[in-house]
Amino acid sequence: MGRFDRYLFRQLMTLFGFFSLVLILLYWVNSAVGLFDELIGDGQSALVFLEFSALSLPGIIRFVVPLSAFVAALYVTNRLSRESELVVVQATGFSAWRLARAVGAFGLVVMLLMASLTHVLYPAAQAKLSEREDEIARNVTARLLNPGEFLTPAEGVTVYIREIDETGALRDLFLADTRDPDSQVIYTAATAYLVRTDRGPQLVMIDGLAQTLRTSDQRLFTTRFSDFTYDLARLIRFDGGGRLRRGHLPSWHLVAPDAALLEATGDSAERFRTELHERTNRAGMALVAALLGFSALLVGPFSRFGVGRQVVLAVVLIVIVNSVDALADRLLSMSPGAWPAAYLPTATGLGLSALFLTLATHPEWGPWRWRRRATA
Numbered sequence: 208m209g210r211f212d213r214y215l216f217r218q219l220m221t222l223f224g225f226f227s228l229v230l231i232l233l234y235w236v237n238s239a240v241g242l243f244d245e246l247i248g249d250g251q252s253a254l255v256f257l258e259f260s261a262l263s264l265p266g267i268i269r270f271v272v273p274l275s276a277f278v279a280a281l282y283v284t285n286r287l288s289r290e291s292e293l294v295v296v297q298a299t300g301f302s303a304w305r306l307a308r309a310v311g312a313f314g315l316v317v318m319l320l321m322a323s324l325t326h327v328l329y330p331a332a333q334a335k336l337s338e339r340e341d342e343i344a345r346n347v348t349a350r351l352l353n354p355g356e357f358l359t360p361a362e363g364v365t366v367y368i369r370e371i372d373e374t375g376a377l378r379d380l381f382l383a384d385t386r387d388p389d390s391q392v393i394y395t396a397a398t399a400y401l402v403r404t405d406r407g408p409q410l411v412m413i414d415g416l417a418q419t420l421r422t423s424d425q426r427l428f429t430t431r432f433s434d435f436t437y438d439l440a441r442l443i444r445f446d447g448g449g450r451l452r453r454g455h456l457p458s459w460h461l462v463a464p465d466a467a468l469l470e471a472t473g474d475s476a477e478r479f480r481t482e483l484h485e486r487t488n489r490a491g492m493a494l495v496a497a498l499l500g501f502s503a504l505l506v507g508p509f510s511r512f513g514v515g516r517q518v519v520l521a522v523v524l525i526v527i528v529n530s531v532d533a534l535a536d537r538l539l540s541m542s543p544g545a546w547p548a549a550y551l552p553t554a555t556g557l558g559l560s561a562l563f564l565t566l567a568t569h570p571e572w573g574p575w576r577w578r579r580r581a582t583a
Contacts, residue, residue, distance in 0.1 A: 226278045265328045269329050273321065279497075293505075307564055311498065322490040331455075334456075376398050377401070393420075398412075417430045417432065454482065464476055481549065488549045488553050494553075502560045506563050528555055
């Protein structure tokens with residue numbers, strides 16, 4: 208890399224680090240507020256909150272990295288244009304393609320960072336997060352095993368147990384579920400048992416009565432039952448599920464999954480390959496973001512009012528690429544075997560970048576050339 212390339216590369220990396228730090232903090236604080244209310248209000252300790260916050264960081268970073276690369280490319284290119292540094296460099300014979308070399312190197316570095324996130328760190332964090340959520344979901348029984356107290360494990364749900372005998376049976380159970388304002392239910396049972404299943408903790412009530420109040424007409428319905436199962440997993444937001452998911456696996460497990468892995472996840476080999484291609488495309492989007500932010504600001508004639516229109520153009524291009532990404536997701540969900548569709552967003556972004564770099568290199572091909580002729 209030449210001296211100017213190194214200078215541009217340093218500027219891009221510095222601004223990328225700054226914007227990444229700011230955006231990660233903003234998104235992390237926003238998610239941490241809801242996570243704090245959910246966990247601390249659910250009776251968990253501050254250490255659990257910190258653990259969950261740390262495990263959520265790879266997902267936030269994965270979302271922020273392409274955005275930071277795009278904003279950094281916009282900011283640096285705008286500043287170089289405003290301070291006439293680009294004009295001076297182009298006057299020495301640097302074409303738009305030659306200027307893009309440092310931006311391409313910056314994009315490749317960001318792409319490698321994204322690849323490590325999407326292929327390794329994010330799946331590992333999601334797997335650990337799912338495991339911890341499942342543990343917390345199963346520990347809901349601990350909050351119910353307090354005889355002689357009225358407990359509220361979730362908003363709108365009240366539980367009372369008179370006593371717990373030596374066999375673990377819950378004697379004289381009272382459970383009021385008023386979460387549905389149109390239909391409020393009270394369960395009473397002489398005996399109940401807490402049972403752990405793959406779907407989460409279940410409350411099995413024996414010899415009881417269910418009283419349902421329909422608030423629309425204030426009618427009360429009573430139902431006696433010999434046994435009834437109440438899903439306690441509905442009382443909390445976490446859902447471990449007990450099933451391995453392909454999104455929790457590192458990418459080397461997606462290349463050639465064996466029969467045992469396919470059975471454990473309940474997915475097909477095509478779904479595994481599609482997941483691998485989607486992760487690779489997501490890493491490539493970081494390179495696209497950097498090149499689009501740079502190339503869009505090079506097109507068009509010089510203006511004393513800055514490059515405001517080019518900035519708007521760059522934002523529109525990112526919206527177009529994201530729309531193609533959404534379209535590709537729909538195509539892959541309908542037809543997992545059409546894996547080349549996963550690379551449509553990256554191919555579209557690189558094609559648009561190449562187009563604008565070519566127009567910046569040959570300004571006589573641009574649409575503003577005809578406007579100048581009409582003005583003349």
